[in-house]
Structures are given as structure tokens and as C-alpha cells.
Amino acid sequence: MTGEIFVFGLFATLAVVAAGGVLVSRNSVYAAMNLVAAFFFLAGIYVLLVAHLIAFMQILVYAGAVMVLFLFVIMLLSIGDEHLVKERTKAMQLVGVLGAVGLAAVLGTAITEAGERTAEMPALPATFGTVKAVGNVLFTDYLLPFEATSLLLLVAIVGAVVVAKERI
């Protein structure tokens, strides 16, 4: 049991550090690399939550496909004039920090209050989180959203081509 807590602490700390790295890094490539690291550590947390399929898809789709897309765009734009990008005005930064701190305070109190009423996590059936169990739910209860997702991806493909191409 202490092993689980140790693994959680390790992955959670590293994920937060990597997410903070996205925020503080000046170079877009460094930010993207930090984000890949954060996705990997989050996949570890997902495994801890017995979500093996989602953890696998996280690495495959996010750390694989989406981040390669990001890196392609970073290379394509070749923004070397990072120092030319002025920081936001002080007032805007202050408002941003206030918004983030306010959200953190609200979420923190809500979770603390909800935590007093939650029970210990129950034992799970051995099939929980497997491809079979998730697929079963996906193709019965969530069939319509699943089909809508395929339509959404088609629209996204066409939209990306139309927006990014100079002349159709």
C-alpha cells in the first residue's frame, strides 16, 4: 500500500513540475518537450487508477500524434524572434494571476469539503478498465457519441486543410 502512495507521489510531483515547465519555458520547443513529459507522467497516474486503455491511448494519441503535430507547427513557423514577444502588461498579468489563484482556492475548498464525505476506494472486478470493458460501454451506451466523434474528426480534418491551405 505504501508502494502505491510512493508511485503516486513520484508521478504527481514530476507531472506538476513538467506542467510548470510548460509555463516558464521561453522556447516553444522546450515547452512542447515539457508537455510530453507531463503527458507521460499523467499516463502513469492513469495506470494507478486502473485505466490501462486510457493510459495507453494517452501515450499513443497525445504524446505521439498531438505533440508531433505541435512540433511540426513549431518547426514550420520557425519563430526565432522569441525575445521580440513582449510580455503582457503588468495589469493583465496581475488579473491572470488573480484568476488562477481564485480558481485554485475555489477548487481546493470544494475538494476538501467533498473529501470528508467520500468513502475508501472499493475493490474492483478484474475486468475494470480493460479494452473489453471500455469497448463494451463504448459500443452500447455511448454508441451515438462515438459516431458523432467520428464525424467530428472528419470535420476537423477538412477544416484544418481548408484553414491552413493558401489556395484550395
Next chain:
Amino acid sequence: MVPLTWYLYLGAILFTIGLAGVLLKRNALIVMMSVELMLNAANLTFLAFARQFGNVSGHAVAFFVIAVAAAEASVGLAIIIAIYRTRGGINVDEVRALRE
């Protein structure tokens, strides 16, 4: 056993970091990365509750969130490329006109 609230706190921290990135950064690419971070924090919360209640529906929703994030990234990056082509920069503060 790691309690549910720890996962929720982790999700809240990651969501706040993502929100701070959206509010504070001016590079449109980093803003989009922060949005991805926020989506991941929401996913973590879904999976934590799925584990707590032993309900696989949370995994199905996380699956949809990943698909929507992929679509969002592709269209968003296409828009960033189009903005870069017409304006020569991707500073989100300078992109304020609906039509010019």
C-alpha cells in the same frame, strides 16, 4: 490506497497551471499547450471518479475528451498557421480584429 481527494487535488493543480498559461502567455502555441493541459486535468478527474465508483463510463468519456482534444489541436494549429501567414506573428494580444 491513495484516497480520491489526492487525485482531485492533482487535477485541480494541473488545471490551474493550464489556466495560468492561457491567461499569462502571449505565444499562441503555448496557449494551446496550456489548453491541452487543462483537458488532461479534466480527464484525470473523470478517471479518478470512475475508479471511486467502479463505473467504466468515465473511461468512455475520457476517450471522447482525447478525441475532441485531437480535433481541437488540428484545427487550432491550422488557424495559428493561417494567422502567422497573414500577420507574420502569433502573439495572441495582436490578433484582436474580427475583420481587417
